[in-house]
Amino acid sequence: MEQTVSKSKSGRKSAVQKFGSALSGMVMPNIGAFIAWGIITALFIADGYLPNEQLATIVGPMLTYLLPLLIAYQGGYNVYGQRGAVVGAIATFGVIMGSEVPMLIGAMALGPLGGYLIKKFDQAFGSRIKTGLEMLVNNFSSGIIGFMLAVIAFYIVGPFVQTLTDIMGQGVAWIMNAGLLPLANVFIEPAKILFLNNAINHGILTPLGIEQAAETGKSILFLLEANPGPGLGILAAYMVFGRGSSRSSAVGASVIHFIGGIHEIYFPYVLMNPLLFIAVIAGGIAGTFTNVLMGSGLVAAASPGSIVAVLGMTARGSHVGVILGVLVGAAVSFAVAALILKTTKAKDTDEEFEAKVQESQSLKAESKGQTAVAPVTGSVSAVSDQTVSKIIFACDAGMGSSAMGASLMRKKVKEAGLDIPVTNSSISNLKDEDGLLIITQEELAERASQKTPSATHVAVDNFLSSPKYEEVINKLKEQ
Template identity: 60%
Template structure:
């Protein structure tokens, strides 16, 4: 048992590291792609050689990309101040590893940026925590600016003398090892680890922590790199899905054609993970597919000029190095064919496939992902899946590790469904680390990530889904929202009768008060305006206004109107009459009151 816990803890640590690295790299993938396009077009052996424009390649690689990563890393820790400090610190590592200082070819400082960016954010955050309340009044801006400048200066020295040279040496060492592996034609063996790691959700640690930095170094020297293809190759997963579409049964067979489109064209590889988990022998199919694909890439000298993210065939073709299209396409096709043949044999040999196997595999996939994150998928039922009424939320956010990929597709899917039924509400996606703790937000996450989202934004409403691409689940959510809205209106009407409002004596009332909290005045103010207008329409001159809770002065001629929660907080105030409603901004909530007034 202790060994299992140790393994789970190690896997969790690796996955969290990969997730953190991914959060720094993924927002800047567009800049890597832009650099890759410039490299493919304008270097001496590119599609459109241009000596002047080729001068962009080096500065973008050596300065722009690392600084963007350092800026993002600092921002993750401490927003803008952390971002600026992290970018300053990164500059020290960049210059410290430059050819002018080391006498060796400049090493792109991506890993150094991943270290110094978060470090800069953390240091300035700790400074603010210790000194923000000790700054004399009027000196805040001076201290804030100089603290970033001084701390940034000190971290530049750390980057220049320590991080830059160290990372440069380690990168050169790794690069030498990779060159040896490639020269010995052993690179295909990397897929023995990469393919299972993808399905166990360790792909971020491998792809963004190792392959992207090393691939970028190769691009800097040769203008292309095969390393970008190792994890991004969609062939192994495509072969498995094709095998299920031909030889599968039940829901796995029915769903596989749609999964093929999402995987191969959309680049969302996690869609095929449950199919492999369904039959563990299929790990062999994706491993052999990956090995054969990488072998073909090496044999035909296939390579990309930048990372293909997501791993869509469209992105891969777009980043293919000039003259290597045949090799890239052949590698994907070979990987697909080998994976298909092996998967087909495994599926056909299994005569016990049942309808429920695929659903069980989806749950196993979620469990594996949760275990790799050191989380549990079991949540208190009262803390999740409480779908609010549409009028109680002002935005819906799909949240995942990186805030891209499947969460973006889930947001797009729900957005289309909501628009169909007339719900006009912002629906976006983002990384869990970027969530803000605010009410009025419905946050949708995969089950294994809901605990993290709840800790990040405890005041939001949280709903879990098993799969971001499950359209039926979104239909259920929208139906629940619609039903909740109808129930709330009915409850509002019922509560007015049940609370004994018919006994109200309006003959003595000359003032109606809507209490509100200083931070949440909107609904009471709207309610007061609504009732004031209705009374004027009836020709009744009664003062109606919204008053902050701590300024209320009730008299025998005052009527207090609010919801149940607010009234409970005001129970110590002497009240002559109260009128409880469920929704302050609904005209129907005041129907009985208006009837009493007009009698």
């Protein structure tokens, strides 16, 4: 009976994680467009830094058309490539025109739905198409399915999503007016460490924040998950009261977290002592309370959650409040973490820290809906088997950790005098070709290998530090 209940809970958790990953997977590749919209809004609206009536006319159409269509296109693409992307975008245009509010949520629904339906059509009829008619059938099938979805979206989905958006907006307004918004961090901070951070931020808070920013010019919702203060407080506490690898690595981790915006770097430090969940929750509540008190807000999502990105997206007149929110969050988190580290039995040995790094990677894999199987370990010796013309660091989103790993390897390649380009990419965007060296984390190695079977693959446990990097450089020098 207990095993059945446990499996049921695990299944529900996995379903939630997959759903959240799908939502964030539509928004994250388009963060640049959100930032562009935020900059234009911050500069050119009537209350902006450089008010310009003509340029301010860009703000509305970008929010109404560009951002939803980009989300829908990406959602359809994630389901079924280019054909799915096109059908998803067509369907979303119907829901845009059938409502009077920005259709970010509608795009998240119709983009994948369009991709799914055209995929099912191809699976059912693709093998029955007569030779020579493939292009005709492909074009008309996507056009007809897109047309039908656009009409349905206009009359049914648009009004429904508009009503749903109004209800959620009223709910958020009630929570803020009741002074309960800081309590959201009781759920947000632990969920981040279980690698639901992107799902929460980009799947839930960003769409609601965009709605609010469109009306008031800023939104505090963008700060709930992105505030780097609580994580900075945890790392600062380890700098002072930690031991072994956890203490020596905390300084570098704090730079990666605070400046680079890679919040995942502090998750193993919390997992090493679960009582530290109290510290990040306290820091999150204190930071959000400060922002509520100061009336702080951002004009758009800050991604990654770097202090640079946060300040860059800060609304006019909110800089003092945002900075205070970060500092108060960090101070409270540090104080609580320091007390916990000083009064609990030390567990922060090198072995314990390494174990929690591995646990953190496992949680990350699980949050992305990946099966917990034995990792596939790429052999560095395989680098000698073919000429390497390009090195690609691949992760699930193609940002964050893979970008930092690529930066480290690029420096090593340059120091070795090698003329080999080093880039980063999401696994879904990898193209199979000869001469590639793909470097992934162990839990992603199997997917990368399936995507690019002709490439040479090397799996590492941590993009930020791996002895395999030197081995790879030595093999490349031998070539």
